[in-house]
Amino acid sequence: MKDKLHGLNEKALEISTPGVRVFANRVAQIPDGINLTIGEPDFATPERVKQAAISAINDNRTGYSHNAGLQALRESVSAFFNEKYGFHYDSDTEIVITNGASEGIDSTLRTLLNEGDEVILPAPIYSGYGPVIRLAGATPVYLDTSETGFQPDAQALEALITSRTKAVIFNYPSNPTGVTLTREAMDGLIGVLSKHKLWVVSDEIYSENTYGDGHISFASYPEIRDRLILIHGLSKSHAMTGWRIGFTLGSREIMEQILKVHLSSTICASLPGQYAAIEALDHCRDAPGEMNKQYIERRNYVMGRLRQMGLEVEQPDGAFYLFPSIKGTGLTSYEFAEQLLDRQHVAVVPGSSFTSYGEGHIRISYANSMENLVKAMDRMEAFVREHSLSQLHHSGM
Ligand SMILES: Cc1ncc(COP(=O)(O)O)c(C=O)c1O
Known part of the structure; x- marks a missing residue:
């Protein structure tokens, strides 16, 4: 062997x-x-979401879409984040529909990383990031949160930053701990991230599964907007893991680059799945x-x-x-x-x-x-x- x-x-x-x-x-x-x-x-998966995909198949809407995804879906994604969280991503230039959040993570990290780069991740953390970082020739550097109630401490984060640090990945609500971040904790982290001008990849796939005071997105901090990439999708929120629909959002310049990497490996996300996603975002917010x-x-x-x-x-x-x-x-x-x-x-x-x-x-x-x-x-x-x-x-x- x-x-x-x-x-x-x-x-x-x-x-x-x-x-x-x-x-x-x-x-x-x-x-x-x-x-x-x-x-x-x-x-x-909600019934009307399933029906939207079935109709798409019956109507032969089964080809490729634009590489960034259907314009109508990007508009639904943009409207969802704007109406629910108050921030704006442009549907023409700042959103790419991916094959699940996973492909968004892959395309984003392959766009950001060079050999020898370091990426900081508060840990324990979802096991999906480490292999992608390593495949890109970069090194994951883990920030121990086990002594701080699984909350990343801003000073501890700063202590791990070196000249090779390219990005920090956050995943809140967290897999595996279920922990969410408080506004105070996020304020402290944002101070460090903006001071060091690091890329921030925030995987907020569990945002809709927040039970306390509501989800706070890293996108609510304008000071990091140019360096923020938001990973999202419908797998968890709408019980759609097998549909493989995710969204990556970021500023126009970085999304232009991510789009090229995304289309090189996948062309586009599944078309019936994209029609289902429009239904989920427009009509199944509850x-x-x-x-x-x-x-x-x-x-x-x-x-x-x-x-x-x-x-x-x-x-x-x-x-x-x-x-x-x-x-x-x-x-x-x-x-x-x-x-x-x-x-x-x-x-x-x-x-x-x-x-x-x-x-x-x-x-x-x-x-x-x-x-x-x-x-x-x-x-x-x-x-x-x-x-x-x-x-x-x-x-x-
Ligand atoms: C934190 C996190 N990100 C991404 C994913 C993958 O999401 P998707 O099914 O949309 O690719 C998972 C799945 O468990 C996850 O826990």
């Missing part, structure tokens, strides 16, 4: 399968397994709020159960993840996830999959039915209890 791979791109060979996938694939082989690993809504009601109920339930088990967990205000500490069990996060799966058939993601700063935690996705969550928590409780008893036994108490 090694011989067959000889000479391939070394950076590609070094990429490992994300922890989420490892445990998701394993639980899929277990008949009564419960999968709490996957970051996707368990709801159906859909995320409806889903959020259920997410909040599930979050509260799972959080309560975890605390009863003696696992410490902060209340997250966004996304659909809980990130409890499992330090008290004496197990590493990988051991915990592996043994929980083997003994109780419940799959969670080890915190270490989100960089070493996630060690001591597991990520639980509560985008699952209440019935499954109840069963999963019963099984996890049995696992934690059994584990603590065997610990007591080993220590001779």
Whole structure:
């Protein structure tokens, strides 16, 4: 096998399968397994969104679109952000429709990065950025947030900046912690980012899944507008992960460059999907709020159960993840996830999959039915209890 791979791109060979996938694939082989690993809504795409795509297919609107996406969709994206968040991106020059947020991340980072550049990321963080940074020959530099309630500290950020730092990536609400940023925290970060004139990539894919005071976008800071690239999409907000529709927004100059990279690899996003996206943005703005009601109920339930088990967990205000500490069990996060799966058939993601700063935690996705969550928590409780008893036994108490 090694011989067959000889000479391939070394950076590609070094990429490992994300922890989420490892445990998701394993639980899929277990008949009564419960999968709490996957970051996707368990709801159906809204009916009228589906119908919009079906009509597009029936009307043979199935060709390529403009490389940046349908003009009508870009107008819907522009109107959505303007009406909901009050900032303006021009539909002609400042928006590109991508194949999911993922392709927006890829096209953006390949446009920004040169060999030897450094990119700072508050960690623990989603595992989708590191490989793209490395493929571009750049280096991810992780900012430890594990001691600051998973909030990036502005001074700690500044301490990591070197002459090679090109960009900082933010993802709030956060995967995997569910943490959102306060206005004060953002003000501090903006001070550092503008002082050092860094590119800011803000992946706000979970913005519509915010449960507290509402989402604050990095786009609400005009002082960084020229250096900000906003990554967005409908995967989470409208339960559309399989449709592969995302949006990248930024100033005209940078978007002209990103568009060339995007079209070189994908030409354009799927056309029926783009028609569906117009419907989602224009007529289904309440859909995320409806889903959020259920997410909040599930979050509260799972959080309560975890605390009863003696696992410490902060209340997250966004996304659909809980990130409890499992330090008290004496197990590493990988051991915990592996043994929980083997003994109780419940799959969670080890915190270490989100960089070493996630060690001591597991990520639980509560985008699952209440019935499954109840069963999963019963099984996890049995696992934690059994584990603590065997610990007591080993220590001779
Ligand atoms: C933070 C974050 N960004 C991007 C993505 C990918 O989004 P998409 O399905 O739109 O490519 C995910 C998926 O889990 C995510 O958690």
